[in-house]
Amino acid sequence: MNPWRNIWTIAKRELGAxxxxxVAYVFIVIFLLLxxxxxxxxxxxxxxxxxxxxxxxxxxxxxxxxxxxxxVGMRLWADERRVGTLELLLTMPVTPWQAIFGKFLASxxxxxxxxxxxxxxxxxxxxxxxxxxxxxxxxxxGSWLMAGAYLAISCITSAITRSQVVSFILSLVVCLFLxxxxxxxxxxxxxxxxxxGWVDMITSFSVMTHFGGFQKGVLDSRxxxxxxxxxxxxxxxxxxxxxxxxxx
Amino acid sequence: xxxxxxxxxxxxxxxxxDGVSFAVERGEVLGFLGPNGAGKSTTMxxxxxxxxxxxxxxxxxxxDMQEQPIPAKRLIGYLPENAPAYTDMTVHxxxxxxxxxxxxQGEARKKAVAxxxxxxxxxxxxxxxxxxxxxxxxxxxxxxxxxxxxxDILVLxxxxxxxxxxxxxxxxxxxxxxxxxxxxxxxTHILEEVDAxxxxxxxxxxxxxxxxxxxxxxxQKSEFAGAVTLRVKGVASSAVSAKLYQVPLVKRVSVVxxxxxxxxxRVFPKGSANGELAxxxxxxxxxxxxxxxxxEEGRLDDVFRSITMxxxxxxxxx
Ligand SMILES: Nc1ncnc2c1ncn2[C@@H]1O[C@H](COP(=O)(O)OP(=O)(O)OP(=O)(O)O)[C@@H](O)[C@H]1O
Ligand SMILES: [Mg+2]
Numbered sequence: 001m002n003p004w005r006n007i008w009t010i011a012k013r014e015l016g017a018x019x020x021x022x023v024a025y026v027f028i029v030i031f032l033l034l035x036x037x038x039x040x041x042x043x044x045x046x047x048x049x050x051x052x053x054x055x056x057x058x059x060x061x062x063x064x065x066x067x068x069x070x071x072v073g074m075r076l077w078a079d080e081r082r083v084g085t086l087e088l089l090l091t092m093p094v095t096p097w098q099a100i101f102g103k104f105l106a107s108x109x110x111x112x113x114x115x116x117x118x119x120x121x122x123x124x125x126x127x128x129x130x131x132x133x134x135x136x137x138x139x140x141x142g143s144w145l146m147a148g149a150y151l152a153i154s155c156i157t158s159a160i161t162r163s164q165v166v167s168f169i170l171s172l173v174v175c176l177f178l179x180x181x182x183x184x185x186x187x188x189x190x191x192x193x194x195x196x197g198w199v200d201m202i203t204s205f206s207v208m209t210h211f212g213g214f215q216k217g218v219l220d221s222r223x224x225x226x227x228x229x230x231x232x233x234x235x236x237x238x239x240x241x242x243x244x245x246x247x248x
Numbered sequence: 249x250x251x252x253x254x255x256x257x258x259x260x261x262x263x264x265x266d267g268v269s270f271a272v273e274r275g276e277v278l279g280f281l282g283p284n285g286a287g288k289s290t291t292m293x294x295x296x297x298x299x300x301x302x303x304x305x306x307x308x309x310x311x312d313m314q315e316q317p318i319p320a321k322r323l324i325g326y327l328p329e330n331a332p333a334y335t336d337m338t339v340h341x342x343x344x345x346x347x348x349x350x351x352x353q354g355e356a357r358k359k360a361v362a363x364x365x366x367x368x369x370x371x372x373x374x375x376x377x378x379x380x381x382x383x384x385x386x387x388x389x390x391x392x393x394x395x396x397x398x399x400d401i402l403v404l405x406x407x408x409x410x411x412x413x414x415x416x417x418x419x420x421x422x423x424x425x426x427x428x429x430x431x432x433x434x435x436t437h438i439l440e441e442v443d444a445x446x447x448x449x450x451x452x453x454x455x456x457x458x459x460x461x462x463x464x465x466x467x468q469k470s471e472f473a474g475a476v477t478l479r480v481k482g483v484a485s486s487a488v489s490a491k492l493y494q495v496p497l498v499k500r501v502s503v504v505x506x507x508x509x510x511x512x513x514r515v516f517p518k519g520s521a522n523g524e525l526a527x528x529x530x531x532x533x534x535x536x537x538x539x540x541x542x543x544e545e546g547r548l549d550d551v552f553r554s555i556t557m558x559x560x561x562x563x564x565x566x
Binding site for chain 2 (some may be wrong): 009090
């Protein structure tokens with residue numbers, strides 16, 4: 001049977017689950033409030049006198065996602081294990097890979113939807129001036145890819161445990177590492193101890209480094225590849241964890 | 249249709265399933281019995297491909313569960329223990345999902361859902377969230393999921409757990425009827441179900457098969473099989489015993505009950521002298537006021553207990 005049909009069936013179920021529980025609405029509202037607050041008040045969008053979204057808006061995304069994406073991803077497998085539906089899912093005629101990808105895809109689409117709801121920010125910028133919408137588009141793409149990378153990491157931590165709380169904390173820690181590895185104050189700190197080569201290697205693991213290019217409007221294939229490989233690697237790890245779990 | 253060979257499972261050092269082999273053909277309903285923790289659920293989880301065995305093979309409809317899991321799983325309908333279901337869906341949504349993932353679409357899917365809703369009496373809760381269902385209804389919902397694609401093979405882990413007596417009866421009848429065209433394995437702690445629905449039963453204890461046969465064959469293993477129970481009124485129990493020991497066929501007489509002038513004894517035959525014994529006792533009891541005279545067929549729970557209890561007793565002693 002067509003693997004995409006299985007993936008889509010699972011993704012559809014998962015998406016439905018988001019919207020029948022309050023999670024989806026709470027998430028979207030908080031995300032939009034945060035975006036609005038940080039862009040217009042903390043980020044000083046109006047004071048800048050320029051209609052660029054680079055700093056006041058997108059700069060915050062790695063930090064928003066740090067809390068919000070683990071909250072979306074924590075239930076993915078942990079809940080499935082706790083309730084016992086994992087046993088149903090994995091005895092259906094679907095491969096574990098289809099199940100993993102289907103569930104990931106649903107959450108990723110959901111995050112994309114939340115991101116699309118920030119369109120009033122773009123409209124405001126366009127109303128006030130003439131931003132480069134190409135740059136904004138690239139930054140959106142980068143932001144969504146970054147959310148996908150966080151989410152895939154949450155998949156791993158969610159598969160490790162049947163407790164959502166543990167899953168949340170673990171993925172927050174890992175994602176924090178991915179941010180801090182490229183955070184300027186941390187880089188400065190590292191440079192005092194390590195040679196340039198080491199610092200470069202560490203920063204190359206950071207989402208900040210790779211998201212920076214998108215924010216400048218550059219769709220660099222290496223940055224895209226970075227996020228996609230984090231996703232691919234994390235989903236692969238998830239499948240290994242699930243297999244270990246099934247091996248008892 | 250299901251062939252299990254030398255199936256073994258270790259959880260760490262714990263030997264949960266120890267070299268289990270059996271086969272189930274189309275038209276058979278296999279009852280899976282055993283005390284708590286015997287390894288029934290673990291065996292079923294390996295048959296359905298959820299848990300990976302430590303050793304041995306499972307072949308389902310000719311497909312090896314490890315080598316070709318997808319075609320194998322397609323043939324199976326599975327009701328896991330505790331009947332898990334997605335709590336964030338309605339019953340209808342859940343069944344539609346189950347049908348869709350089994351490859352049913354459009355009209356076929358609608359029909360399949362409508363059919364199981366009718367078979368499992370889910371009409372009244374169709375649009376209720378699985379979250380708020382009572383235990384029995386959740387169980388029925390998960391059972392409905394297992395038969396939605398009309399599978400050739402059914403694996404049911406305690407399918408009547410938590411159901412009311414009427415529903416238990418319905419489900420047993422359903423299992424027996426479906427068993428004529430399918431291969432079914434189901435586990436249970438209710439021994440009457442074995443008589444009501446099974447063509448064959450396996451008793452498993454501490455990971456090993458300790459008995460395998462038709463319900464009648466298993467009953468034969470009972471120490472009471474072939475014994476005769478007699479109740480008389482107005483005779484002393486010593487007199488009853490003394491008289492019965494004179495009957496040549498009698499090996500042993502045990503007094504089961506002696507109250508208010510009613511004496512109940514169980515008489516065990518030498519060898520197997522089934523019908524003969526009852527007639528001989530009837531003759532010996534001539535002149536007494538007989539209230540009951542009955543040949544015992546042997547009861548499954550006696551067999552179950554005698555097969556699985558000695559081990560447990562040993563375990564306690566250790
Ligand atoms: N995931 C697991 N990890 C460790 N041990 C396990 C696991 N699953 C089952 N066991 C152990 O394996 C043994 C068999 O368990 P199983 O659930 O198969 O028993 P069962 O026959 O279904 O019992 P019941 O009648 O209570 O349902 C038990 O001792 C149980 O503790
Ligand atoms: Mg069990």
